[in-house]
Amino acid sequence: MSKIDRTTFHDLRSFLRYLREQGELHEIDRQVDKSWELGTICRENFDREGPALVFNRIDDYKTPLVVGVLGTLKRYAMALGVPPKTGAFVEAWRRAYDNPIKPMKVQSAPCKEVKTTSIDLFGDPFPIPIWHPLDAGPELGTFHAVITKDPETGWINVGTYRNQILEKDKLGCLVIPYRHIGLHWHKWKKLGKPMPVAIALGLDPYLSLVGVSAVPAEVHEYDIAGGLAGRPIEVVEAETSDLPVPANAEIVIEGLMPVDEFYPEEAPFGEFTGYMGTKRYNSHFIVVKCVIHRKEPYFQGTYEGRPPSESTTTRSIGRSAAMLEHLKRAGVPGIVDVCVTPAGCAGFHTVVAIEKRYPGHVRDIFGHVWGQPTMFSKHVTVVDSDIDPWNPTQVEWAVSTRVQADRDVEIVKRGKSIVLDPSQVPSLRGWSALMGIDATKPVDEYERDKTEPFPPTTDPKPDWLERVRARWGEYGFADQQVRREER
Ligand SMILES: Cc1cc2nc3c(=O)[nH]c(=O)nc-3n(C[C@H](O)[C@H](O)[C@H](O)COP(=O)(O)O)c2cc1C
Incomplete structure (x- = not known):
């Protein structure tokens, strides 16, 4: 598989294979310390706009960690099968909004190869770094899909909301009231029932993209991911709820978010602003009930922080497309x-x-x-x-x-x-x-x-530019530089 074909990436593994072929993936086999070294490598690699990374030996964990598959415009373009131009990205999103594709339910799924209900989030397969020097603890969910359901309408939301490991079976969750998970939680609270939550890690690129993008309320993100992929996303029913979870995910963590109980303290965490957030008191949390995963799963995360990063690249494009959609609607x-x-x-x-x-x-x-x-x-x-x-x-x-x-x-x-x-x-x-x-x-x-009109610019006339561009090769420039807006 060497030509770009957006329908081929049905899971993280197929995208990793493609990136490897394209020289866009680097595997680190040397043992890396997850308490300081891993986050530092990620920061430096994003600053260098480097390749996607697979860390094969994090401390003594067996599970590899993947970071940065969508960290540059080039890899974003590879996922969508379009040229690496912002216009092409926005057009791909536009097509997905206009042509959503419903997910396909399957009965058996790779994500269900192993099931455990005795939960220890600190153990394998969770090689979870302390991403930034001042983080309160290991942050499990950084580039993942948190799946919830509107109990009234059935609307399924897929969003990226970070999850700090608080205890071996408890995860934090940053729920901002105006975010879609916040809207869902509010409805479960009115019902007086804890909200079922599924967290999927190790995703095909389309689910990662919708998770971080501001897809409008009531629009099913699975349908938009399908629109981006050009085929239905395969989902399977979770083990402990009726939530549809991505069948091809590497790992799925299932649990319940209480509506009348909060965790005393969570964070600080190194945020997308490039600064440390503050401690959060009485914050939302998830009690984990079940973990399912592939036999030898990949773990996936990302290093949050100041731009440039995978977080800013993916959110910038997804939010731009969503803002355009909002203004048009x-x-x-x-x-x-x-x-x-x-x-x-x-x-x-x-x-x-x-x-x-x-x-x-x-x-x-x-x-x-x-x-x-x-x-x-x-x-x-x-x-x-x-x-x-x-x-x-x-x-x-x-x-x-x-x-x-x-x-x-x-x-x-x-x-x-x-x-x-x-x-x-x-x-x-x-x-x-x-x-x-x-x-x-x-x-x-x-x-x-009433004095004079706004001055014309100094630029050459458009047809002169066209003529010069058509003759560019004839002027004998050493290489054919690409104009900024054509990149
Ligand atoms: C790495 C990463 C971590 C994020 N963490 C959070 C978070 O903890 N809480 C939050 O509200 N948004 C977070 N976001 C932003 C949301 O994913 C984004 O706003 C998304 O559109 C939310 O989904 P929604 O529009 O369906 O609510 C994060 C984004 C990225 C890329």
Whole structure:
């Protein structure tokens, strides 16, 4: 298998095989200490935009750990079978939203080869690192799928919500109220019943992608993963509940999340912001009832932290596609492209490119971006369609040459945020000032000024550029550099 074929990756193993063939996978056979060395290697490898990693000998554990399969745009593109261009990614997501494919139920599944109900999360097959020097404990769930069900509608959610090992049979779970797991938990609480939870680890790339992306509420993430894969995701009924779990996962952990009891203390953990989060008191937790796994499973995780990382790469693209979908479903006209910026920790800053149509259009976009129910983009920059929102140089050029702060910057003093934003003082965490920057050309303002029109740019005429590009090889350049926007 050497050509890109998105239908071939039905599990983590087939994707690993492909990455190995493509020179995108590196196996570390030397013994690695999980208390400091493993996380440090991951940080350095993400900074070098290096290959996906398989750690074959973590302390004395038998189970290998996989990190970073979707850590670069190149590998993201390989998973989707598209060229490594942001436009192609967004188009693949668009196709998946328009053509969801329902999962297929199977009776027997690789993830059920081994079953245990005597639970010890500290033992094999869980080689779980202390990812960052100041983490409170080993974090089991970092790049995985937490599966829950809406008890009223049957809507299945698949999300990545981190899980610290608290005790040998108890896992923490960071449940933010506006996230979909939070919506489900609230309904189970109203019923007065503990919420069944299944945690699947070692996933095909499509489930990993939907888990970290803000797929709209009530939309089944399995269907969107199927849409991305171009075929149904195979699911099997869990052992202790009726939750559908990925049949081809490496490991599945099943349990119950109480609705009237909380764990006294959880975290801190090294967060996606690049800073340590704070200790969390009275936090949600899961009592583990059963573990099923393949005979010789792979464990999968990722190193959270500042960009660049697998977390920011995957969340940036998935959230950009989800924000685009949100603006389109809201009926906002003129949207050309959206980027939830990777350097903004794939959450805090959204850039929207538009064809400006009416006075107040940009303000409408500010409102809809701030109002996206599961995101927390406190900064919104709106640019004209001649600016590529994925290109930080172009965005800053627009901000520098089209913005007057007293006219084009809106500030809302109290808006929604995430408790992990360290720019907010601890007593106000969860609240944030919101900032919208209108970096579109101030054409109307120039008209009202009645002096001269907004100046044209210095760029060559489009047809001149086309002609020069067509002749590029004839000019004798040593190599054919690729233009930034064509990457
Ligand atoms: C490595 C990683 C860890 C994450 N941990 C959490 C978490 O603990 N809690 C949370 O609410 N979101 C977390 N996220 C972000 C969510 O996965 C993301 O917002 C997703 O869209 C949530 O699913 P939902 O939209 O179905 O609620 C994490 C993302 C990544 C990549």
